[in-house]
Amino acid sequence: MVIANKKVLIEKLTGIHSSKKSYYVELKKKISEITRQNLQLEIINQLTKSIGVDMTFKQILENIIPKLQVLISFDILNLYIIEQDRLVNQSTFLVENNNHKHGKALAKYNQQVEHLEIKGQQISPTLKKAITENKPLLRRSFKQEKPASAEEEELQAMGIASTVLIPLMAKNKTIGVLELASKTDFNDGDLPFLSQVADQLSVCLENVRLYKEVWQHKHEWETTFSAVTDLLMFINNNHEILRVNRAAIEFFTHREEDILGQKCYRLLYGRETKCNPCLAEQVIKTNQTAYLQSRTRFHRVLDIFAYPAYTEQNTPLGVTYYAKDVTRFVDSIKFVSLGEMSAGVAHELNSPLTAIVGNSQLLLRETPLSSPHYQLIKDIKSCGMRCQRIIQNLLTFSRQDEYSFEEVDLNQVVERALSLVSYQIEKNKIELSKKLYASLPPVLGNAQGLEQVIINLMLNAKDAIYTKTKESDHYRKGLITIKTRVQPEKFVAVDIIDTGCGIDTSSIPHVFNPFYTTKRAGQGTGLGLSVSLGIAQAHRGFIDVDSVPGKGSRFSLIIPLDEPKPDREDGPNGQSEENRPQEVKL
Template sequence: MVLYREAAAKTQKDLAEGDVRKIIEELTRQNNRMAIIQQIAKSINVEMTYEEIIDEVATPLRSVLSYDLLSFCLLEKGQLIIKASIPKEQEILGEGWVLHSNNSAPWKAIHDKRCFLRQDIWHDSHKYQEDEHLRMVNIKSAIMAPLLVNNEAIGALNFGSSKTYAYSENDFIFVQQLADQLAVCINNARLFGEVSRSKREWEETFKAVPDKLFLIDCSFNVLRYNKQENLLLDNDGRENKCYHLIACCGGDRQLCPAVEAFKTGVSAVREVTHPSTRVIFNISAYPAYNENSELCAMVVYVNDVTTKRRMESQLFQSAKLAAIGEMAAGVAHELNSPLTAIIGNAGLILRKTDCKDKHYRLLEDIKNCGQRSKRIIQNLLTFARQDSYSFGPVSLNDVVETSLYLISYQIEKNKIAIVKKTSSSIPVVMGNKLQLEQIIINFLLNARDALEGVSEGRIEICTGVIEDPETESPAVMIRVTDNGRGMDPGILSQIFNPFFTTKEKTKGTGLGLSVSLGIAQTHGGRIDVASEPGAGSTFSLILPV
C-alpha cells in the first residue's frame, strides 16, 4: 500500500512537471512568434516591392512555422491575384496566378474574414478549384488567413505543406496576427506605390508640356520648372528668381502678369516681347492656394507665339498686298488705253517723219517711254495676280529682270547706280515667280533705304550657281549688295522678326523680311545676310536646284 502511494505521488509529480514544461515550451514558442512578427514589421518599409516583402517574411518564419509554399494574393478589380510566392521559380500558383471567386479556399477565408485550415487536401470530401494545382506541386495541407485592413479584406496570406496535418488550431492565432501585421505593411506599400505612380505620372505630364511651365513663390523664386535641365542655376548665391533664370520678360518682372496675379489673386494673361531677342511670349499666371486658402505660389505658363504672330503678319501682309494689287490692277487698266494710243500715234508719226528731223528723237523718246510704261503696267498686273501660288519652272534671271523693271526707276532717281550681273548658265528652279520677285523687290528697296545720305551709292545684283556649304549640294542664288550704312550685330539678329524695323513709321512696317523669309523657306531655301557697320550689307536668296 505504501509502495502504491509512493508510486502514485511520483507519477503525479512527473505529470505536473511535464505540464509545466509544455506550458513553458508553448509560451516560449508564442514569444518567439511575437518576436518574429515584430521583426517582420520593423524590416518592411513602404518602398519595398511585393517580392522584397515576401523575402523579408520567408526566412524568419521557417523557425516558427514550417511551410513548403508561401504566398500572398491581393484583390484587384474584383480579381484575386497572387503577387508574390515562395518558391519563386514555381509557375503553378506562382506570381500573377489568378484565383477565381467560384469555389476557392483563399476566397473562403476572405469572405469569412477568418483563418481557414485544410488538414488533408488530397482526401478532403469538398474539392476546391485550386486542389488539382496543389496536388501538382505536392501540397497536402494548407492554412489561409485573410489580410484585413480596418476589417476590410484586401487579400489572403497562404501557407502550404507537403505533409498532412502540418498545421493545427493553435497556429490560427499566430497566422492571423501575422496576416494582420502583414496586411498593414502591404497596404502601406500599395498606397505608397499608388502615390509614387501618381506623382511620377504628374511629373512626366509636367515635363511633357512643350512650352515653359513653372511654379514660383511669392518672392518670384522658381520652385519647379518643367525644363529643369535647361535651367542655369546661380553660382554666386543669388536667389533663383524667375526673371533672372528664365527671363521671358528680359529681366523686367513688372512686365510679367504674375505681378498682377499676386496683387489681385486672379489669373492674368499678357503678351510680352523680349526686349533684346524680340521673341514674343504669351504668359499666363494662375494663383495657387494652400490649405488655409492663402495665396502661396503662382503657376506660370509661357507660350512662344513668335511663329504664330509671324504667320498672322504674313496673312495681314498678303491681304494688304492683295488690296494694293487690286488697286494697281485698276490703275493699270485705266492707263493701258491712253498708253496704247500714245505708243500707236507716236509710231505713226515716226513713220512719216524723216530721221533727220529735229523732232524725230523726241518722238522716239515718247514711243520708248510709252513702251517702258506699258511693260511696267504689265508687271503690275502680273504682281496683282499673286493669289495663285502654284510652282513651276522659274529662271532667276527673269526674276531679276522683272523686279528691276518694277523699281529701278525709284532707285535711280535717288542717284544710286545699279549694277546687274546675271549668269547665263544658271539652271531653272521649281518655284513661284511672283513670290520670288517679292523677295528681290524687298532686298532692293531695303538697299535703297540703306543708301540714303550716302554719296556714290551703288547696288549690285547678281545671279549664279554655288556649292551650298550647309547642304553640301549645288544651289542657285540671287545676291543683292549695297555700300550703305550696314548693321551692327544687335540689329542683324532681329531683322527677320515680325514688325521689327529701324525705319520711320511712315516708311516701313517691319514685315518685309519676315514675309520674305517665309517665302524662301516655302521654296526649301533660305536667306543669308552679311553686314558690318559702315561697310554695307549683302542679302542672298539661296534655293536648292
Template sequence: MSVYKTFFYLKRIAILTLKGQKLQVSYCYPADDVCYKGIEISAGEGEDLWKAFANSKQVTWKREADTEDSFLSCQGLDVAVINPLVTQNKTYGLFVVGSDRPTSYNPMDMTFFQQLANQIAIYCQDGALFAEVNRAKSEWEATFKAVRDIIVVIDPDLRILRVNQAALEFCGLPDPEVLGRKYCDVFCTANEPQCAKCILYKALKTGNTINTQIRLEDGRVMEMYGYPASQGGNEELGVVVYMKNITERLKMQVQLLQTARLAALGEMAAGVAHELNTPLAVIIGDAQLLNRTTPKDDQRYKLLEDIINCGLRCKRIVRGLLTFSRQEQYVFQPLCLNEVVKEALKLVSYYIETENINIEQKLDEQLPVIEGNSQQLEQVVVNLLLNARQSFDEENDSERRIQIRTGFDQKRNQAFIKVSDNGQGIPQKILTKIFDPFFTSKGISKGTGLGLSVSLGIVQKHGGTIAVESEPGKGATFTVYLPPAHDFDDAQDGIE
C-alpha cells in the first residue's frame, strides 16, 4: 500500500468475485464496518458495479447526489475506478480502487489499473481451474471408493498404485500395507510357476482388455478384467484390474438350469406315466386275475406275485418322479419327516441297491410334525443319499452300507434326518468347504458342486441347518436339523 501511495492516493482497494447471483468481497483494504471480506452485493445495492461487470468495461464512478450505487456511496469515496477481471473472454469479478479526495486519473493511470486487474483475473482463472480440478478429483475419488467391486491400479511391474475400499476389504489389509507391493503377493491365488503366464502381462504387452474367471480357495468365483491404462505412448500407467464376485450369479444360473431340467423331467415323466400306466394296469390286473385262480402251492403263484409287486413298484416310481419334478410352488405345510424319507427312498433306493449298497432305515414313529415343503426336503434327502452312494471306493470289496434314520434331539429341540455311510469319508482339509457353491471333490465331469450348497439353502429356509461329521476311511454322517411346527415361526424371524 505504501508503494501505491507514492504514485496514487487510494482510500480503498477491493477485489469482488461472483458468487451465485451476487458479487462478494474477496479482499478489502482497509477492512472496516462498511467493507470486509465476505460481504455480498446484490444488483440493487451496486448498480454501477454490476454495469461494469455485465459490460466487461472499465468504469470511473464519481459521487453524485443522484447516485444509485449505495455500496460505493457508503464507502465514503469521491471517486472510484471499477476494473473488470477479464481473461480469455470470461469475467471473474471486479478490481475496485477509490479515493475520498477529488482525484482525476490520467490514461496511463487507468491503463495501469486495468493491467493490474488483468493479472488478478489470471490468478482468479488459475484458482477456478484449480478448484475445478480438486472438485473433479474429489468426485473421482468418492466414486472410486464407493464402487463395491474390487478395483486395483498397478504399474507395468505389477506393483499396486491405488486400491478402492472393496479391495482393502477383500485382502484384509490397510492401505499403507498394500500400496507398493506386488499385485500377485496381495490379490493373486495362482501358484508361483504360473506367474510367467499371468494374463496381466498379456494386457500390458498387447494393449488389449483381458477377461478371465478365477476360483478362490474358499469357493468364491471372481470375474476379472484387466484394462490397459497407457495413453499416448505412456506405458507407466500399467493396468486397471477390476474384479467382481459372480458366485451367486453362477449359482443362480445353474439353479435356473436345474429348474429347467426339472420342468423338462416333469413333462417327460407325465408322458411316461401316461404311456406306462395303461400297460401296467393291464399287466397288474391280468396277473391279479390269474393269481386268484392259481393255488398258493403252485409254482406259478410266486411268479405271478412277483409280476404284481414289480408292476406296483413301477407305478410308485413313476408317481414319485412326477411328484418330485413338480416343485414350482414353494408351499409350506405340516408334514412328517418319515414320509419325506420314504418318498426320497422310492426315487433312489433301487439305483443305490444295484451297486451292492445296503440301505438301513431307522425311522422314529414319535417324531413331531414340522412345517415345510415336502418336495424341497425330498430333494435334500436325495442329494445326501446320492452323495453317500458316491463315497464308496469302487475297488473296496467290504460291506457297503448307508443308514438313514430320523429322530428328535431333545437338547436342540429339533427333529432330524441323519444319513450315514461307511465309505471313504471326507478329508479334514476340505470339510469346511463342502457347502461352498461350486466346490466339488468329484471332478469336473461328475458334479457341479451345488448339491450340498443348494441343500443347505433349502434347510436354512426351513429354519434349520445341516451338520457333518467325518473321519477319513470310516465314512461320513450328515444330519439335517429342523424345528418342530410350533417353533417354526420364531425360527423364521431370524432368517433372511
C-alpha cells in the first residue's frame, strides 16, 4: 500500500503525532530518549565486560558508581549481601560533589556486620520489605517520613530526600539489595534502568560467589593433597603424570613443572618404554586396587598402591598412585646380617694383614733392588694393602665408622677430591671439566665422607672410559665433567658425567648392591657404590643414576639443605647442643 499523505508517512516512521509547529520539539525529545536508552545499554554492556569473578565487593562498586552517575544522580550507594537468609555484608559508598570520593561512608565501608536474621526485626523495615516482596521500592517522600531506624535518621540528617531499594535475584532467590540515596528525587523512569543494572549485578555477584566457592574447595583439596607425607601421583591413560603432591616433588627433587607431563616409567625407573607388566594398565583393566613394591631409578624402594579413577560415565580416567618410601626398612632387613658378618670378617682379617704388610715393608727395606725376591715382596705388600682397602670398605659398609657433621662447602670438597684423583685421570689421557656453582649454599655433613663418595664416582667414571677405549677400535679422548648445582631450592647436587661405556638398563637397579660389579674380575670389589650410597643416605640424600649404553653415564650426589635443627639445650659442658658437631654412625 502506498501512503500518499506525507504527514502520515512521517508519523508512522517516527512515531510522533503532532502539528508541524511542535514536530521538531518532539523529534528532539524522541532522539534524546533513544540516545538515553542506547547509553543505558552501553553502560550495562560495560558492566558485563568490566566485572570479573575475582573482584572484591569494593572493586565491583568502584566499577559501578562512575557508570551509574552518567545517567542517575545519587549521593550514597549501599550494597547488602545475603547468604542463607542472613545479612552478612554491608558495603557503603559516599559520593561527594559527584567526584566519586569513596571512603569513610558512614563508617560502614565493606563492614562485616553481625549475622542478622532477615525474618526477625533486627534490620530496617524498609530493607526487610524490599527483601520479602522481591520488588523495587521507591521512597520519594523519605525526608518527611518518620525514621524507622538509626540509619534512616542519620540519612535524613544528611539531607537525603529519596531512596530506592532494588533486590538482587539469582535462581529465584534474593542474594542482596542495591540501595541508592539522593538529595534529589528519583524518577519513575530510573527504575527500569536500575532494575537492569541490578539484574546484571546479581549475575556478577553470583559468579563471584561461585568462583570463590570453587577456589575455596580447590584450595582445601590442594592443602589436603600436599599435607600427605607420602607420595601421591595421578597418571592418565597415556602414562603421563598430571598431578603430584609436595612429597613427590621432594622425592624426585625436580620442579613440579618438570615432573608434570613426564611418563611415569621414565620418572620412576629411567625407562624409555613402558613397564612389562604395567601396574597402571593392570589396575584399569581389572578395575581393582593393586600393590607393587619396586626399586626406583634412585635406588629407593617404594610400596606403591594403585587406585583406578573413572568418570561419571564409567570411562577410565587414569590411576592414582599412593607410594610410601620403605627403603630404610627394606635395606635394614636385607643388610643387617650381611653387615654384621662383614664387620666380623673385617676385624678378624685386620690383625694378620697388619703383620703381613708391616713385615713386607721391613723386608723391602733390607732387600736390594737387584734381588730376585724384591718384586715378590713388593707384590705381597701391594696385595696386602689392597686387602686392607677392601676391609676398610667392609667396615664402612657395616656402619662401624663414626663421622662428625658440620657445615660443609661442597665446592671445596670437590676441589680436594680433584686434587687426589686428577693425576690418575689425566694420566689415562682423559680430559677433566669443572663447573662449580658460584654461590653454592653449605650443607650439614662430613667433608671426609662426601669426599670419599666423589672420589669413588670419579674413579668409576675413569674406569668406564678406559673400558670403552679398550673395547673400541677407534680411539676417542674421554671426558669427565664434574659440576655442582642447586636443585631446586632444597637440594644441592654434585654431578659426575662421563663419556664412557655406560650401564645396561637391566644392570642399573643392581649397581648399588654390595659386591655387585660390572668390571672385570680383579678390577673391582663391588663395594664402592654401596658404600657411597650409604654415606649419601646418612646425609639424608641419595645418588641418582642416568646412563645410556655406549654413550656414558651421569651419577648425581644429591644432599638436602633443610636439615632440621635440634632443640637448643645446654650440654654437660655448658655448650649448646645446637653448636656441637653431631656424631653420626655410617
